[in-house]
Amino acid sequence: MPNHLYRLTANQVTCGIKNGQFSAQEYIFQILERIEKVDNKVNAFVLVDKQGAIEKALSIDKRLRDGEAVGELAGVAVGIKDNICIKDLKTTCASNILESYIPPYDASVIRSLKENDAIIVGKLNLDEFAMGSTTEFSRYGPTRNPWNLEYVAGGSSGGSAASVAASECAVSLGSDTGGSIRCPSSFCSVVGLKPTYGCVSRSGLISYSNSLEQIGPVGKTVLDVVMVMNSIAGIDENDQTTKPIRPIATLTSEDITKSNISSKYTADQNKRNITIGLVKELIEGADPAVSKCIYSAVDLFEGSDCKCEETSMKSIQYALASYYTIATAEASSNLARYDNIRYGFEYDPEGYEWNTYFSNVRNNFGDEVKRRIIIGSYVLSAGYYGKYYLRAHIAREMIRQEIKSLFERFDVLIGPTMPILPFKIGQKIDDPLKMYQIDIDTVIANLAGIPAISMPIGFSNSFPVGLQIMADDMCEQTLFDVASFFEKIVDVRRSPEI
Amino acid sequence: MVEVKIGLEIHCQLTGLNSKLFCPCQCDYQGEVPNTTVCPICLGLPGTLPLLNKMAVAFASMISLALGCKVQERIMFYRKNYFYPDLPKNFQITQYNAYGITSIGAEGKVDLGAKSIGIRRVQLEEDPGRLIYENADVNANFYTLIDYNRAGVALVEIVTEPDFDNPKDVRLFLDKVTSTIEHLGVCDIKLDGSLRCDVNVSLKEGKKVEIKNINSFGDVEKAIRYEITRQKTMSIREIEIKSETRHWDDARKVTMQSRTKEEEQDYRYFPEPDIPTIILGDQFISTIKTKMPELPDERKIRFLKDYALSDHVAKVLIDNKELADFFESTVKLYPSSPNEIAHWIISDLLGLIDDIKKEERSLLSGLRIEPKHIAELVKMIDQNKINRNIAKSVLSQITRTGEMPSYVLDKMNASLIDNESKIAEAIDSIFELEISAVRDAKQNPNAMNFLLGKVMQMTRGRADPKITLNLIKARLAKME
Amino acid sequence: MVSKDEIKHLGWLSRLELTTEELDRYVSQIDEIVRYFDKLDTIPLSESEWTYSTKEVSELREDANRVFKWEKLQSLKNRKDGFIKGPKMS
Numbered sequence A: 001m002p003n004h005l006y007r008l009t010a011n012q013v014t015c016g017i018k019n020g021q022f023s024a025q026e027y028i029f030q031i032l033e034r035i036e037k038v039d040n041k042v043n044a045f046v047l048v049d050k051q052g053a054i055e056k057a058l059s060i061d062k063r064l065r066d067g068e069a070v071g072e073l074a075g076v077a078v079g080i081k082d083n084i085c086i087k088d089l090k091t092t093c094a095s096n097i098l099e100s101y102i103p104p105y106d107a108s109v110i111r112s113l114k115e116n117d118a119i120i121v122g123k124l125n126l127d128e129f130a131m132g133s134t135t136e137f138s139r140y141g142p143t144r145n146p147w148n149l150e151y152v153a154g155g156s157s158g159g160s161a162a163s164v165a166a167s168e169c170a171v172s173l174g175s176d177t178g179g180s181i182r183c184p185s186s187f188c189s190v191v192g193l194k195p196t197y198g199c200v201s202r203s204g205l206i207s208y209s210n211s212l213e214q215i216g217p218v219g220k221t222v223l224d225v226v227m228v229m230n231s232i233a234g235i236d237e238n239d240q241t242t243k244p245i246r247p248i249a250t251l252t253s254e255d256i257t258k259s260n261i262s263s264k265y266t267a268d269q270n271k272r273n274i275t276i277g278l279v280k281e282l283i284e285g286a287d288p289a290v291s292k293c294i295y296s297a298v299d300l301f302e303g304s305d306c307k308c309e310e311t312s313m314k315s316i317q318y319a320l321a322s323y324y325t326i327a328t329a330e331a332s333s334n335l336a337r338y339d340n341i342r343y344g345f346e347y348d349p350e351g352y353e354w355n356t357y358f359s360n361v362r363n364n365f366g367d368e369v370k371r372r373i374i375i376g377s378y379v380l381s382a383g384y385y386g387k388y389y390l391r392a393h394i395a396r397e398m399i400r401q402e403i404k405s406l407f408e409r410f411d412v413l414i415g416p417t418m419p420i421l422p423f424k425i426g427q428k429i430d431d432p433l434k435m436y437q438i439d440i441d442t443v444i445a446n447l448a449g450i451p452a453i454s455m456p457i458g459f460s461n462s463f464p465v466g467l468q469i470m471a472d473d474m475c476e477q478t479l480f481d482v483a484s485f486f487e488k489i490v491d492v493r494r495s496p497e498i
Numbered sequence B: 001m002v003e004v005k006i007g008l009e010i011h012c013q014l015t016g017l018n019s020k021l022f023c024p025c026q027c028d029y030q031g032e033v034p035n036t037t038v039c040p041i042c043l044g045l046p047g048t049l050p051l052l053n054k055m056a057v058a059f060a061s062m063i064s065l066a067l068g069c070k071v072q073e074r075i076m077f078y079r080k081n082y083f084y085p086d087l088p089k090n091f092q093i094t095q096y097n098a099y100g101i102t103s104i105g106a107e108g109k110v111d112l113g114a115k116s117i118g119i120r121r122v123q124l125e126e127d128p129g130r131l132i133y134e135n136a137d138v139n140a141n142f143y144t145l146i147d148y149n150r151a152g153v154a155l156v157e158i159v160t161e162p163d164f165d166n167p168k169d170v171r172l173f174l175d176k177v178t179s180t181i182e183h184l185g186v187c188d189i190k191l192d193g194s195l196r197c198d199v200n201v202s203l204k205e206g207k208k209v210e211i212k213n214i215n216s217f218g219d220v221e222k223a224i225r226y227e228i229t230r231q232k233t234m235s236i237r238e239i240e241i242k243s244e245t246r247h248w249d250d251a252r253k254v255t256m257q258s259r260t261k262e263e264e265q266d267y268r269y270f271p272e273p274d275i276p277t278i279i280l281g282d283q284f285i286s287t288i289k290t291k292m293p294e295l296p297d298e299r300k301i302r303f304l305k306d307y308a309l310s311d312h313v314a315k316v317l318i319d320n321k322e323l324a325d326f327f328e329s330t331v332k333l334y335p336s337s338p339n340e341i342a343h344w345i346i347s348d349l350l351g352l353i354d355d356i357k358k359e360e361r362s363l364l365s366g367l368r369i370e371p372k373h374i375a376e377l378v379k380m381i382d383q384n385k386i387n388r389n390i391a392k393s394v395l396s397q398i399t400r401t402g403e404m405p406s407y408v409l410d411k412m413n414a415s416l417i418d419n420e421s422k423i424a425e426a427i428d429s430i431f432e433l434e435i436s437a438v439r440d441a442k443q444n445p446n447a448m449n450f451l452l453g454k455v456m457q458m459t460r461g462r463a464d465p466k467i468t469l470n471l472i473k474a475r476l477a478k479m480e
Numbered sequence C: 001m002v003s004k005d006e007i008k009h010l011g012w013l014s015r016l017e018l019t020t021e022e023l024d025r026y027v028s029q030i031d032e033i034v035r036y037f038d039k040l041d042t043i044p045l046s047e048s049e050w051t052y053s054t055k056e057v058s059e060l061r062e063d064a065n066r067v068f069k070w071e072k073l074q075s076l077k078n079r080k081d082g083f084i085k086g087p088k089m090s
Ligand SMILES: [Zn+2]
Pocket: B020, B023, B024, B025, B037, B038, B039, B040, B041, B042, B043, B152
């Protein structure tokens, strides 16, 4: 049996198990052991479902022994951000207000993963209700960056990125409202995808900002991300905002008849003649330590048959204001339901006047959540709807239009995922506006609804730097082709010493 | 007279649906054990998304068309944000037109004959749950019991322009709208709480006062009258009328100031992000149009034309679909006398129904009457087998026993006395008993009716009145 | 300038009772943030369609009812005689 099974990619795991190189049980024991060993340092997991994981592994092994079919993700250890509901497993959103909440149903993505025989190992840390960019606003304490434990892992899906980087699971699911998958993926040197709006069902994702967010995968390689997408993407009757996906966008109909991948995304590393738009505003706004890294990657692409051209996106100036207006507005309404009457923690309502009871209960929200609820209420309130919310929406439409026109010229748009390198835990926590401003590069894709991926592109001062690639609406396949091509060229995959 | 402006907001539950507006839970919650027709969606559990019911959109479109509204090509939903323990998400998914018309229907018109009433909008929204107090005095409870079975049931809200200037027109309008909804088959109006009405009342140039919690349509008129008097009294005494929400106190029949102040509310409406913009499109709308059942106005025209009914009779029948349907089934069984049938239904049959039942609009439930009964009864009258007085008592018996009129008649042994000699015998004895009345009748032909009455009394109503009257006339003539 | 009363009122609308310390902090932080949002003021108000997601009626849910199976009612609490117990309304 090979050592360090926990370090394998999802693709290697399924192949190894299906080919009989090792059993799902052997693999999952190593994963659980790894979590035990390193998670007290990383703090990526908020709950580990040992029993569930082992049972699933045993059932996969049994079916393989009996010659029965197993799913495409058979045996792969998956971690789930703790704002995605898993039936009969505590789902807290890292909030005191949901500290004892147990959902009675599976999120649609969870059902898909289970059907594909992935092994769900546990729930991952996040900023409370996914509101944050560092995973510091969590009732479980901050998740630490596996590359330097004094530094933030990024957020809000900090647990999702750190767990994969630290090889505590092969892949994970996060959610991305304004960069929450891509930011920590960049900071932790893993691949993270925010799919097109409507590409992946949100049913079972505890809402922060419904019109912006998507569930997406985090993995060590583009191929792993593609494998998870093949399991979770597509129209879902439980989410009326889902759309039919276009997994084979780059293939001609002739290709489809020739191949057997008619309904799957692929990671084709032989993509050529890519036209790349380098977004000026994004690169100019970045720390030189970051932009230097991006430029050297661009040199590599240009030397490999790609056409790279600098381009400008004027509407970016409105992106952050538009994003935070819409996100907080929707959040203020989404979080109204937490009144502790139907579910929540033990606190008998008898004897309390209802307004008092509601206020007492809702005092359990953390500082950042309260702040965003109030900002959201502010921008929606009678006097300000036209001034803020309506204009934010118009700005959003401007951004969408400008991006659309850019994709008439470019296959993909690129820039840094984050304008800065990871910083020390606690460094920005007291200045909300400064914290919001680090989301500037990522919010664009959420406002426009387009897919965007962050992939490791190098290191600067021994901290990871992520490249963000954006593609047109529903063009995930283009994104995968380009990302796999870049992945082959830059080849920076490493594991942190931990 | 001071001018009054009245507007209505009618809430109609779409009880004709199988499932709720946004989830697959059964729509019918009446009589169910508390919190059993619920699921994670209608309880607003974290992570759930609303799944808009296709048929609810169709029903609301039908209502919009029936009320003369334009059905919008694109519709959207909005969130109305406010806290209340009957609201699982602490916001209500509804529709809103402040930023462009996106409600399902708008700009409609309902004809009331002399005037027409504008329909501002028709919109879809979700019903909240129900709060139950163990102690009837709300203030005496230390906790509230909540049943979420009703939460998420589809409601159509119909908002009128403030086009009414008197309570009578309001009543006419409500009757018509009720009948329309019945004809569309989208709502069982007999179910408790399936139709509710809020009212806005203002005096000319005055502030608008909203009255909520009017549980029966019969009380709408009373509430408006009360409120007009209250506001007029205040304006005479030069007390300022505040814009406020008042509650109708069902027991005391007065409007009461509500505890929550309206100005503290700010609903922070914004588009519901979990429901896409729905494109209705021409094809959908034309399909709905072809599927529309006959509406009250069309039916009335047909009643006037096909059955030669009077306007009033047709209106009374059609204002209550149950009656109109009963009428048509009866006519089908006995097509010769539609007018006679209509009269038996709206005067005699309705006369047997108490006011409470009328208010509940469940007219014929509890009566064992069927169209075949009225058909046979009218036929017997037409054939002179029974006179009206006896027919009336036969009818009253049928409604209790469900027996056929001919059977009842046989049992009563009440075949009409058409034997002239038997009637003549009775006339003889009356003429002997009522000498002074006979004298009067000789001078004044109207006094003959008194003698007729006496003969009818003596024969216990079994004498044919026409024959009797002729015999009396002949007898009087002979005396001269 | 965002005022203390405004934040207090918004707190009430959201059923968040803020301490004096929180109130002071939020007033200055939120003031700074909404000043940043004022960027949006330069955008002219125009008709814009809400297009990020559209569906035809035919794509909506069929009107069929289905019973949700609550295996154990662990997720619903405060139960009394089948009802859910809430606070008092006065
Ligand atoms: Zn339900």
